[in-house]
Amino acid sequence: MAEESVVRQSAEELPKPKSPYKEFARKFLKRKAAVVSLIFIIVLALVAIFGPMVIRYNPNAADYTALLQGPSPKHIWGTDEFGRDVFARLIAGTRLSLSVALGSVVVGTAIGIILGLLAGFYGGIVDSIVMRGSDILFAFPDILLAIAIVAILGPGVINVVIAVAVFTVPSFARIIRSATLEVKEAPYVEVARSIGCTNSRILWKHIFPGTVQSMIVNFTMRIGTAILASSSLSFLGFGANVTEPDWGTMLSQGRNYLNTAPHMVLCPGLLIFLTVLAFNLLGDGLRDTLDPKIK
Amino acid sequence: MDENLMSVQDLVKTFEVNKGFLAQKKYVHAVNHVSFDIKPGETFSLVGESGCGKSTTARLLNHLIRPDSGKILFEGKDIAALKEDEMRPLRSDIQMIFQDPYGSLDPRMKIQDLIAEPLLIHTNLSAGERLKKVQELLGLVGLSPEHGERYPHEFSGGQRQRVGIARALSVNPKMIIADEPVSALDVSIQAQVLNLMQDLQEKFHLTYLFISHDLSVVEMISDRIGVMYLGTIVETAPKKEIFAHPLHPYTKALLSAVPIADPEQHNERVALKGELPSPVNPPSGCLFHTRCPYCTKRCREERPQLTEVSPGHFCRCHLMESA
Numbered sequence: 001m002a003e004e005s006v007v008r009q010s011a012e013e014l015p016k017p018k019s020p021y022k023e024f025a026r027k028f029l030k031r032k033a034a035v036v037s038l039i040f041i042i043v044l045a046l047v048a049i050f051g052p053m054v055i056r057y058n059p060n061a062a063d064y065t066a067l068l069q070g071p072s073p074k075h076i077w078g079t080d081e082f083g084r085d086v087f088a089r090l091i092a093g094t095r096l097s098l099s100v101a102l103g104s105v106v107v108g109t110a111i112g113i114i115l116g117l118l119a120g121f122y123g124g125i126v127d128s129i130v131m132r133g134s135d136i137l138f139a140f141p142d143i144l145l146a147i148a149i150v151a152i153l154g155p156g157v158i159n160v161v162i163a164v165a166v167f168t169v170p171s172f173a174r175i176i177r178s179a180t181l182e183v184k185e186a187p188y189v190e191v192a193r194s195i196g197c198t199n200s201r202i203l204w205k206h207i208f209p210g211t212v213q214s215m216i217v218n219f220t221m222r223i224g225t226a227i228l229a230s231s232s233l234s235f236l237g238f239g240a241n242v243t244e245p246d247w248g249t250m251l252s253q254g255r256n257y258l259n260t261a262p263h264m265v266l267c268p269g270l271l272i273f274l275t276v277l278a279f280n281l282l283g284d285g286l287r288d289t290l291d292p293k294i295k
Numbered sequence: 296m297d298e299n300l301m302s303v304q305d306l307v308k309t310f311e312v313n314k315g316f317l318a319q320k321k322y323v324h325a326v327n328h329v330s331f332d333i334k335p336g337e338t339f340s341l342v343g344e345s346g347c348g349k350s351t352t353a354r355l356l357n358h359l360i361r362p363d364s365g366k367i368l369f370e371g372k373d374i375a376a377l378k379e380d381e382m383r384p385l386r387s388d389i390q391m392i393f394q395d396p397y398g399s400l401d402p403r404m405k406i407q408d409l410i411a412e413p414l415l416i417h418t419n420l421s422a423g424e425r426l427k428k429v430q431e432l433l434g435l436v437g438l439s440p441e442h443g444e445r446y447p448h449e450f451s452g453g454q455r456q457r458v459g460i461a462r463a464l465s466v467n468p469k470m471i472i473a474d475e476p477v478s479a480l481d482v483s484i485q486a487q488v489l490n491l492m493q494d495l496q497e498k499f500h501l502t503y504l505f506i507s508h509d510l511s512v513v514e515m516i517s518d519r520i521g522v523m524y525l526g527t528i529v530e531t532a533p534k535k536e537i538f539a540h541p542l543h544p545y546t547k548a549l550l551s552a553v554p555i556a557d558p559e560q561h562n563e564r565v566a567l568k569g570e571l572p573s574p575v576n577p578p579s580g581c582l583f584h585t586r587c588p589y590c591t592k593r594c595r596e597e598r599p600q601l602t603e604v605s606p607g608h609f610c611r612c613h614l615m616e617s618a
Contacts, residue, residue, distance in 0.1 A: 020446075187398035194357050195413040195462070196386035209403045 027289045034285020037278035044275060048095040057085035059092040059245045068261040078263040080253065086267055089245040093268070096240060097247045097275075100157060101226035104164035109219055111165070112172025117211070119173065120180025121203055131177070134170035142167045142225070143232055150238040160239045164226045175218050176211050183210035217287040224279035231272050247272050299332040299368070300470055300502050301356070306330070306365035306375075308351055312575065323574045325351040326362070327526035327582070330601065333470070338496065338503040340513045342549070343523035344571065349506045350394070352523075353474040356504065357391045358382045369470075387417040390463035394475040396455035400447035406433075406458055407443030413466045432461040436491060453484035457491065464495065470502040477512060489516055510553050514538060519607075522546045525574055525582045528601065532608040542610040544587050581613065589614055 029035060052059075057075075063083035071078045077087040119130035137145065149163035183189065184207060192202045227247075233239040234248025242249055247268045254264030306329045309322040326348045333339045341349045354360050356367055358374060367375040374385060390413070393399040400409055410432055411425045420428065430440040436457040447455060456476060463471050473492070477485040493516060495501060507513050513520060514534065521531040522545065530543040541547045548565040569586045572578050578585050584594040593613050601611045 187393060187395050188401040190354075190359060191391075191393055191399045192401075192412075194359055194386070194391045196383045196416045197412070198383075201416075206401055209401075 024289060028285065031285040031288060033281045034289075037281040037285070040274065040278045041282060044094060044098065044278075047091055048098045051091035051094060055085075055088045055091050057088040059084060059088040060243065068257060068264075070261065070263055077267045078261065080250070080261075080264055081257060086250070086264060089250060090247070090267060090271060093245040093247050093250065094271075096157070096244065097227060097230065097272075100161055100230045100239075101164070101223050104161040104230065105168055105219060105222045105226050107161065108165035108168025108222070109172050109215070112169045113176050113208075113211075113215065115169065116173040116176025117180055117203055117208060120177040121184060121199070121207065127177070130173055134173050137167060137170040140167075143229060146229055146233055147236065147238060150233060155238045157240050160230050160233050163233065164229050167229075168222055168226065171222070172215075172218060175214050179211035179214045180207055183207045186210070213290045217283055217290065220279055220286055221283035224276040224283070227272065227279070228276050298334060300335040300370065301333040301504070302366075302368040303332070303352075303356070304330050304366040304368065306352070306355060306367065307363045308348075308355055308360065309363055321575050324526050324577050325574060326355060327577065329365075329523075329526070329528055331521050331528060331531060333502060333504060335469075335502055336496075336500050337518040338505055338516055340505040340507060340517040340520045341523055341528075342507055342510060342513050342520060344508060344549075346571065346574070347523045348526035348574075349508075349523055350474055351526075353391070353472050353504070353506050357389060357472055358386075384417075387413065387466040388469045390466065390468040390471050392456070392459050392463050392471060392473040392476045394478060396452045396459060396479055397447075399459055400455055402447055404446075405443065406445055406447065406450075409447070409458060410443070410462045410465055413462060417466045428465065429461075432465055435464070435495070436461045451484075452480050453488060456480060456488050460488075460491065460495070464499070467499070468501070470504065472504045472506075474506045475508070476505075478507065478509060485512065486515075492516065510550065522549065525572065525577055527582055527611065529583065529611045530609065531601075536605075536608050540608075542604055542608070542615050543583075543612050544589055544614075545583050581611075 061084065063079065066075065066079050066083045068081055069075055069079045069083075075085050075087065077085075077090065080086055080089070115130045119127040140148070145167050146160075146163040149166055150159050153159040153162065189202060189206055192206050197205070230239060231246075231248030231251065234246045235252040237252065240246040240249055242253070250268040251265055251272070254261070254268065257264055306326055307324075308326040309324050311320060312323055313319065313321045329348070329352060331339065341352060343349050351360070355362050355375075358377070358379075362375050365375060366373050369385065369389065374382060377385075400406075404412075407426060407429045410429045414420055414425045414428060418425075426443075429443055433440055433442055438454065438457055438461070442450075442454075447458070450458065456479075459476070476492070477488050480488060489512065492503070496503060503516070505513070505516055517534045519531065519533050520537050521528045522537070522543065523529070524545050530537065530541070530546045532540075532542075537546065538550065541550050544565070545567075548567045551565045565588070567586045568588075572582075572585055578595075580596045581587070581590075581594040581599050584590045587594065591613065597613070599611050599613045599616065601609045602616055604610050604615050
């Protein structure tokens with residue numbers, strides 16, 4: 001008798017399971033600007049990995065017979081004041097610039113996520129300490145803070161990574177905290193508590209996955225900012241060693257020859273501009289795709 | 296003492312409101328000296344209108360929030376003051392089914408992982424054993440094992456509530472607190488879920504604390520009923536007794552508001568005047584006196600006690616004490 005009243009429900013009643021990834025890809029492909037940006041970034045990443053192996057010129061080899069030449073078939077983006085091939089230097093610089101940006105954002109994100117989760121979840125004194133700390137860091141303009149940190153630690157690639165990471169942390173902490181506060185109130189978090197989950201299980205298994213969306217979007221946008229910041233630091237002479245190929249450093253060196261050889265500034269400048277734009281557009285596209293409120 | 300699975304004694308919970316700077320502190324008296332007993336194997340229901348403290352009581356009993364005072368004896372052991380770590384082993388005995396079938400399942404977990412979560416926490420079963428148990432449970436609540444591979448958003452409300460029931464059952468609890476488990480569902484689905492709950496109760500000798508504002512639902516599933524008003528229980532009695540002989544004026548009004556599907560029958564409606572008083576400033580004396588048609592001077596001044604009017608039938612009313 002008990003068996004009869006249980007209404008059996010077969011699997012056929014359900015529509016076919018939709019893969020969330022396929023659904024995401026379908027929506028994302030509708031956003032043309034984001035797709036183009038993604039392709040650009042993928043190409044850039046490939047260049048960063050394989051570029052230095054295929055270029056014709058050694059980026060550091062000086063050629064005193066061809067100083068400050070404009071674009072020509074031999075040197076497609078011209079040469080700099082030591083006769084080094086600008087195209088080769090840009091390709092070689094891609095690896096350094098991208099890895100500095102990526103490294104600093106990864107470090108900053110990791111720290112920011114942990115602080116944000118703890119602040120949002122535990123509230124009270126933990127929240128106050130993390131948020132007031134962030135407020136203090138927010139009070140300085142990003143680039144000024146980075147300059148101050150590099151000034152203290154000394155110039156160098158690693159120190160640029162640290163400097164950019166430091167000003168990435170508070171914005172992440174704040175975003176993850178607010179996402180945590182929102183997810184924390186979800187009924188399924190109370191359910192998790194009622195079935196006996198420990199705090200750390202609730203935090204990592206139930207709350208953290210709920211904040212991943214805002215994390216991905218912010219992560220992408222922050223890479224653009226980080227490229228700009230690390231290039232600015234290099235431009236100001238705080239970044240990579242002047243002999244190393246780096247977008248910011250090249251821009252800084254080209255500045256002296258703006259009248260005679262504008263291509264020295266134009267090429268790295270354009271590349272920085274396009275890269276930052278691509279990351280921002282990709283971030284926008286991801287945000288729009290992941291936000292269920294925007295169709 | 297031991298005949299009760301759970302015994303709630305004088306439970307009080309207030310929430311602070313108006314926390315602003317220099318503002319006068321006020322308290323919402325959500326649960327106001329609530330006492331009741333639940334015997335093993337029975338279904339005890341709490342009914343009352345929105346905001347009367349039913350869900351707060353459920354959350355107190357499930358140790359999701361701490362009471363200000365009072366005792367919650369579970370199998371004779373006071374769990375009200377336990378720390379979270381001390382409470383955790385007991386959680387497998389007291390499981391909860393939640394009101395919102397949409398919000399109570401983590402949207403990023405598969406159904407089988409959701410149902411297996413209590414097993415992961417409370418048992419030492421291997422992943423394979425857990426999966427086997429989950430598939431058994433899915434069959435038990437009328438779903439098929441293939442459903443386990445899916446995500447919550449692919450399910451209807453009724454199916455999700457079945458998942459919630461399977462999850463609560465996974466660790467063989469002695470007691471299940473069901474906080475408005477069917478109020479978010481269609482009437483036809485409500486009956487299915489209630490039937491399922493009754494079948495499972497028979498099969499596993501479960502004890503239910505059932506919380507609802509819907510009297511027809513309560514009439515179907517309960518053995519005994521407690522009527523709540525403004526955070527207090529005003530009347531408790533076996534189901535038949537309370538529907539046949541309601542004593543407290545509030546219970547009478549509540550029962551007379553149930554529509555009867557018979558145009559020939561005209562019941563006398565007890566219409567209450569006034570609004571539900573704010574739980575921030577509960578009335579003096581009997582909490583119900585502001586709306587009671589039989590209010591006397593004594594009602595305004597003195598708080599009535601829960602007294603046993605006939606065997607098993609308790610009522611909190613001065614009129615019944617004198618009768």
